[in-house]
Amino acid sequence: MSWSSGAAEEAEAIAAVSCSGHGRVYLDGMVDDENTEPVCECNSCYSGPDCSHFLTDCIADANGGDPLFLEPFWTQHAASSAVVVAGWHRMSYSYNNNGFISKELERLIRKLHAVVGNAVTQNRYIIFGAGSTQVINAAAYALSPDNSSSPAGIVASVPYYALYQQQEEYFNSAKFKFQGDPYTWRNKTDSGAYTIEFVTAPNNPDGRLNKALLQGPNVKTVYDRAYYWPHFTPITAQADEDLMVFTLSKLTGHAGSRFGWAVVKDETVFNKMTIHMQINSMGVSRDTQLRAFKLLKTALKGEGRELFDFASQTMKARWEKLSSIISLSKRFSLQKINPEYCIFYSKVREFSPAYAWVKCEREEDKDCYAVLQVAKITGRAGNAFGAEDRYVRLSLIRSQDDFDILIQRLNKLVSEENGAKII
């Protein structure tokens, strides 16, 4: 080794700091007061220079969808997933004078879908974006009519992922308007109106394999397939929708890398999305594409079994633990989804969704978020998904520390349900 050895030493030294197993040191981490070395960044509920101090009274964070449950997989696959980025790596705007997309990464993505069997990619276009976040927005722009005096209506079934609505409202484009639930919309007489339906399958927050409600010549459908991986759901069929959105975040757990993609049938829609990516950010960072390439190469080892076995087993264990607690409760209930046949594992499987969609059953518990907050659990309130506040989403994909504390708090809450206190 010559020029790479300094960087390798630096990375290995950083990785060797354990932070008591409740935190991590990063190369670009906060440094201490003497401005020398990066310090431990502790998981929530842990503190101290080595993250060994447990904050007993802290609040269990079950809010965001940070997919840290996959972090142990990557520490266990350190050698195959590391990547050395040279100072001169891909400085250009384009790949070999030809667009913003790594063809080798595209090839790996097609291979991955073939191995998992969750989506048809033959004769389909693939476009990259900065997470599904940017891809979803590109889809909304690309599917809106070019010359229309009235904007396209964007709809999503309640409960829905809030971003669809937030983006449409924020960008405030003359091209589209958010119009809520398609069920209401379907009863409107204005059937000639141009409509884009976002279908999240499995759904965020409740994990159901939603299907489109609307159809017709002026209806376009975007399938958000972020969670359509064996970790969270039986793979019931090879999806073959016109426009399917995926993200690295919920596949490998690399939310921070901001990498997502769409599989697109129609060339015109693909071309429009390409223009979107150009005008918005000139494509996805080449550094990110290199990293995604290395991660997916590792994920594909052994026909994907290592990654998906680890991820499925973790999610199954978490779901069972949570369900068994809630099953003891009359105050709270969980979504129920019947098992289905999974073509990836070739057997009937239970769902192990990314989120628990908890309902407060007591008449007086109208604000379920507040009920949980009193028990030192932070979820995400139902209204963030266009639903009643009698519902709360609890994230099950966060770090093991976050999940353990959530279970601890839930156990206590359910045990105390009938006035009894745990000693």
Place this chain on the structure above:
Amino acid sequence: MSWSSGAAEEAEAIAAVSCSGHGRVYLDGMVDDENTEPVCECNSCYSGPDCSHFLTDCIADANGGDPLFLEPFWTQHAASSAVVVAGWHRMSYSYNNNGFISKELERLIRKLHAVVGNAVTQNRYIIFGAGSTQVINAAAYALSPDNSSSPAGIVASVPYYALYQQQEEYFNSAKFKFQGDPYTWRNKTDSGAYTIEFVTAPNNPDGRLNKALLQGPNVKTVYDRAYYWPHFTPITAQADEDLMVFTLSKLTGHAGSRFGWAVVKDETVFNKMTIHMQINSMGVSRDTQLRAFKLLKTALKGEGRELFDFASQTMKARWEKLSSIISLSKRFSLQKINPEYCIFYSKVREFSPAYAWVKCEREEDKDCYAVLQVAKITGRAGNAFGAEDRYVRLSLIRSQDDFDILIQRLNKLVSEENGAKII
């Protein structure tokens, strides 16, 4: 070394392939038919498996602003600029539960501005985006009025960078409309209208240190400072505008990394831009931020002298070569900018702009782009900058190969100006 050695070996093996000095192999490069190893990706005008074959008749590419002139600096600083990214590096959406921005990278950026003396950052906010592309769009949204029945007008002096107009037209927001040159706009009587002026200084395409034309209570100004580095211009003063936009692309040459930032005075504007980055892409890839961190650390060595000396000398040599050819011509002319005092180099210096803004002087040469195209030179036509097609922009920041071929073609064109042919 343990887990990092495989990645290090792989990277060094790739880097050792020379591609005859006219191309490069990348880790995620196209592989050959046997699907084994990445192959050489050749510079334009070169081909063959090792890029040794010169395509004599090829067209000199002086169109895009690919800043490959800086690539040799990074190959010369291989050891300090390499970075090893571990598989588990920053998988989370946020930095230590606190936003989308690496505080250590922010600290480096402030230090860099202090060392160069090109911008005030004390008591200013810094926001990151996917290149200045995304930052510029965030600024347009953030500076538009929240509740206005009429959209903000966006203006930029001719000749201007086309992206301002493209973005406004593409996003088609109710919040703003592109309205062309502020000079025209200033004469309008509707002085109460809300206006955002984009000022590019140094200007793209002509390198001038533009100043804002409009002022008033309803005028907001965005200074695009992408080119305000010692490579391209004397640093005449520490810029202290309300909103200044910078990009890694024109500083270190890493266009492909998609990293830009803004220095912002007003907290409300900063908060709005933060929301933009969240809704658009949930911040900049953490992989990119890590790489930018490593690159800027290298750039700051020796108080920035190594990078800026290399870059300034390269640009100076290129500008002098180009000017000396055009000075022999009556058919073509170049922009002229008077030297100014540079506070970074503590002396009066000539400009060495990123682009030549070439004018075709002959009455009949109304389409200067076509004139150059006949001579096998591709520039960018004046109309792309809102200017006459009597002008063409020629990029001087591309690879040495591209520049050498451009000079060859220009030499021939100017030599033949009076009918004489070179033998």
